[in-house]
Amino acid sequence: MSFKRYLLSTFPIFLIISPALSLLYDSNDDVISLDNSTFYSTILGSQFAWNVEFYNSWCGHCINFAPTYKKVATDTKGWQGAVGVAAIDCSEAKNQPICTHYGVQGFPTLRLIPPGALPEELGVNYFSIDQTEIETIIIDYLTNLTIINRAPKGCPYLLPLRHMENIWQSAKENHKHLALIFEEEEAYLGRQVMLDFSLNPNILVHRMDVQSTKKFGINTFPSMYIFQPHGLQQIAKGFTDRVSFVKALTALVSSGKIDNPHLLPSPHSEHAEQKAPQMQQEMVQEMVGKKNGKEKYLVFMQDLESALTYCLRQEVAIHQDIGGESLKALQHFVRILAKFFPGREEVSRFLRKLSSWLDSVQDITSYHWSHQMETLQTVDSFLPENIHWVSCQGSQTYFRGYPCGMWTLFHTITVNSYLYGKDSAKFLYRDVLTAVAGYMKHFFGCSYCSKHFTQMAATMDSDVTSPKEVVLWLWRSHNKVNKRLHGDASEDPMHPKVLFPPKSACPKCYNTLGTQEAQFDEEAVLGYLLELYGADHIVNIPDGEEGIPDSIGERRDMDWWQKMQRSKDLEKLQQIRQQKQEKRERLLAKVPRLHSTKIILPAIGPSYNRRCINSEFMRTTNSKRLRSLSTYSTEILEIGKTGEVWMIALNHETPCYILDVFKHFESMWVKSHQVEVPIDRCEGSVLIEITGSKSVKRCRRINTITHEIVGSLDIIL
Numbered sequence: 256m257s258f259k260r261y262l263l264s265t266f267p268i269f270l271i272i273s274p275a276l277s278l279l280y281d282s283n284d285d286v287i288s289l290d291n292s293t294f295y296s297t298i299l300g301s302q303f304a305w306n307v308e309f310y311n312s313w314c315g316h317c318i319n320f321a322p323t324y325k326k327v328a329t330d331t332k333g334w335q336g337a338v339g340v341a342a343i344d345c346s347e348a349k350n351q352p353i354c355t356h357y358g359v360q361g362f363p364t365l366r367l368i369p370p371g372a373l374p375e376e377l378g379v380n381y382f383s384i385d386q387t388e389i390e391t392i393i394i395d396y397l398t399n400l401t402i403i404n405r406a407p408k409g410c411p412y413l414l415p416l417r418h419m420e421n422i423w424q425s426a427k428e429n430h431k432h433l434a435l436i437f438e439e440e441e442a443y444l445g446r447q448v449m450l451d452f453s454l455n456p457n458i459l460v461h462r463m464d465v466q467s468t469k470k471f472g473i474n475t476f477p478s479m480y481i482f483q484p485h486g487l488q489q490i491a492k493g494f495t496d497r498v499s500f501v502k503a504l505t506a507l508v509s510s511g512k513i514d515n516p517h518l519l520p521s522p523h524s525e526h527a528e529q530k531a532p533q534m535q536q537e538m539v540q541e542m543v544g545k546k547n548g549k550e551k552y553l554v555f556m557q558d559l560e561s562a563l564t565y566c567l568r569q570e571v572a573i574h575q576d577i578g579g580e581s582l583k584a585l586q587h588f589v590r591i592l593a594k595f596f597p598g599r600e601e602v603s604r605f606l607r608k609l610s611s612w613l614d615s616v617q618d619i620t621s622y623h624w625s626h627q628m629e630t631l632q633t634v635d636s637f638l639p640e641n642i643h644w645v646s647c648q649g650s651q652t653y654f655r656g657y658p659c660g661m662w663t664l665f666h667t668i669t670v671n672s673y674l675y676g677k678d679s680a681k682f683l684y685r686d687v688l689t690a691v692a693g694y695m696k697h698f699f700g701c702s703y704c705s706k707h708f709t710q711m712a713a714t715m716d717s718d719v720t721s722p723k724e725v726v727l728w729l730w731r732s733h734n735k736v737n738k739r740l741h742g743d744a745s746e747d748p749m750h751p752k753v754l755f756p757p758k759s760a761c762p763k764c765y766n767t768l769g770t771q772e773a774q775f776d777e778e779a780v781l782g783y784l785l786e787l788y789g790a791d792h793i794v795n796i797p798d799g800e801e802g803i804p805d806s807i808g809e810r811r812d813m814d815w816w817q818k819m820q821r822s823k824d825l826e827k828l829q830q831i832r833q834q835k836q837e838k839r840e841r842l843l844a845k846v847p848r849l850h851s852t853k854i855i856l857p858a859i860g861p862s863y864n865r866r867c868i869n870s871e872f873m874r875t876t877n878s879k880r881l882r883s884l885s886t887y888s889t890e891i892l893e894i895g896k897t898g899e900v901w902m903i904a905l906n907h908e909t910p911c912y913i914l915d916v917f918k919h920f921e922s923m924w925v926k927s928h929q930v931e932v933p934i935d936r937c938e939g940s941v942l943i944e945i946t947g948s949k950s951v952k953r954c955r956r957i958n959t960i961t962h963e964i965v966g967s968l969d970i971i972l
């Protein structure tokens with residue numbers, strides 16, 4: 256038995272997982288934070304089920320939901336033999352392949368994953384932001400696992416018993432007490448109490464079927480009894496709630512000292528909530544300057560580029576497959592960016608190239624997209640790799656940032672499209688808004704924001720009837736969101752949401768009469784927005800460079816920053832390329848080239864067995880292709896050994912998506928390097944280093960479904 260397995264079988268998992276640093280959850284919380292280095296080793300093949308939240312630390316709804324999720328984790332801490340409560344931040348670039356693999360598209364996504372999960376078992380999604388509801392969903396899930404005989408080892412038998420004989424089957428010698436809860440079959444109380452005591456070795460709790468009550472002469476439900484030599488004795492009499500039942504059982508076993516974590520008030524949860532946000536003042540960059548006693552808002556190029564970088568490199572890349580409507584929306588959005596993004600020439604060129612490539616494809620995967628982004632990085636066309644916020648910097652890392660950058664980007668492209676086309680009779684003025692709405696609907700990671708914006712955009716055609724209305728519609732819509740979010744937990748206290756622009760920034764934007772939005776002089780607002788977001792007014796500010804001019808005006812006039820920024824990007828690009836080349840040479844030197852072997856790939860389609868994967872999970876696994884990808888990986892691993900390096904030659908029979916194998920399963924089984932394959936032809940070579948395989952049950956072995964042969968790989972060993 257391996258050391259890890261030994262540990263797993265001996266101690267509850269929370270003792271051995273070292274939590275990842277996360278923005279919304281920290282070590283004071285009971286939520287287990289996972290990342291790319293811990294996710295698969297924790298979730299796959301686990302002894303118990305997992306409730307995982309896939310979140311984005313910048314998403315307001317995830318920020319709002321975090322306190323509830325922490326409460327769920329604390330309240331179910333005693334259930335850890337049956338289910339763990341974890342979270343992973345999909346806004347972190349390193350975690351993105353995992354979120355892609357699990358097909359996560361909106362945030363927060365809650366997912367239940369069964370015990371002993373295989374890579375292709377992606378679990379079941381559910382939606383709730385209510386603590387009680389989430390806990391009952393978890394209980395239902397565990398009950399279903401019990402019904403299909405796949406309950407985690409540490410999960411009590413959650414179904415009600417009818418006969419006393421059944422009780423003795425699960426009783427063990429160390430059980431000093433046996434408690435019986437009589438309740439209706441659908442009730443949750445008994446199941447909660449059973450789970451609360453599931454880690455307590457001294458007591459066994461069972462639910463009894465209502466039918467059995469006659470035998471015992473019991474006629475009140477719910478009620479709890481303990482089993483004693485002379486018969487049943489009721490405890491917690493007159494109470495029908497979880498706290499009272501738990502208290503009564505605690506009192507019963509306290510003489511034998513119990514260690515049920517549920518009963519120990521957690522010092523962490525309250526603490527985490529009460530903790531006032533520590534304002535990292537030094538991180539806050541003032542976006543509002545003062546000019547002639549007037550507040551002055553500025554738009555910074557770094558915010559626009561950072562939004563673009565996150566949007567294209569991460570938010571889009573998280574999507575496993577992009578086709579149909581969503582591909583059209585992406586094509587449209589990138590086309591608009593290529594046309595109206597008022598950035599550096601190299602970035603604009605990158606966007607134009609990206610757009611013309613995108614317009615030529617029918618259907619892409621996350622791999623194709625990321626590969627193309629990499630391919631397009633050249634000396635004279637690139638998209639920065641780093642994200643750095645200036646005016647969108649929040650007082651905490653989870654405030655502002657990306658959504659602020661996206662609003663800024665949207666206003667910038669609407670204003671610049673207006674300035675560009677307003678005088679032309681052929682100007683398709685709504686085009687830019689349609690592109691923004693399409694992106695919001697199909698790609699923006701915050702599900703609620705996307706839903707709200709799509710609702711607002713539904714009336715866009717009738718609301719927007721002239722070019723200037725494009726700019727004003729987005730301004731009004733943004734103000735509606737500001738109004739709704741004022742006082743919300745996602746509001747940065749250092750940057751309270753206000754109706755924009757505030758009077759202090761644009762006195763002439765306000766009428767002397769009128770209330771609410773009617774108080775605005777919309778012509779003046781339009782003038783203000785054109786000035787703020789117009790290409791000529793966007794400020795380039797260097798980051799932490801010495802010797803930079805103090806005045807923003809002076810900096811803007813200089814083009815030295817552009818040059819410096821560009822040479823920095825190029826330098827970085829060259830470094831990355833050189834590192835990759837060196838790595839490839841090192842790996843190539845390890846390929847022994849002794850002989851070549853051919854493996855026949857199994858078929859696309861169901862390569863699973865019901866014993867391994869319950870149909871409930873299959874229904875939610877929407878990508879047939881991914882299932883077969885894992886089978887490919889398994890094939891490769893069956894003949895490979897840890898530490899070996901292979902060069903895999905792809906031949907004309909190889910299905911293109913074999914490339915996804917190396918991408919999706921990288922962190923689990925193999926490290927793939929240097930996928931030198933033209934994107935439209937799947938011929939070329941792949942170097943992979945096998946870094947060890949996880950010992951999981953191989954469903955394929957007991958599979959009875961016939962495979963159809965779809966391709967082959969030549970492996971030079």
Ligand SMILES: Cc1cc2nc3c(=O)[nH]c(=O)nc-3n(C[C@H](O)[C@H](O)[C@H](O)COP(=O)(O)OP(=O)(O)OC[C@H]3O[C@@H](n4cnc5c(N)ncnc54)[C@H](O)[C@@H]3O)c2cc1C
Pocket residue numbers: 315316552647654655656658659660661662663666695703704705707708729730731732733734736737740745746747750751752754755756
């Ligand atoms: C399209 C979109 C829809 C969203 N919907 C939701 C939602 O439904 N629920 C939710 O919780 N979060 C939503 N968000 C996120 C939320 O609106 C904020 O972006 C986030 O809370 C960060 O706020 P912030 O203080 O940085 O300012 P933001 O609201 O992001 O604004 C960024 C900057 O834009 C300027 N600005 C502000 N108002 C206007 C305006 N009316 N016109 C022009 N410029 C303006 C200011 O300079 C401000 O600093 C959405 C984000 C986007 C991009």
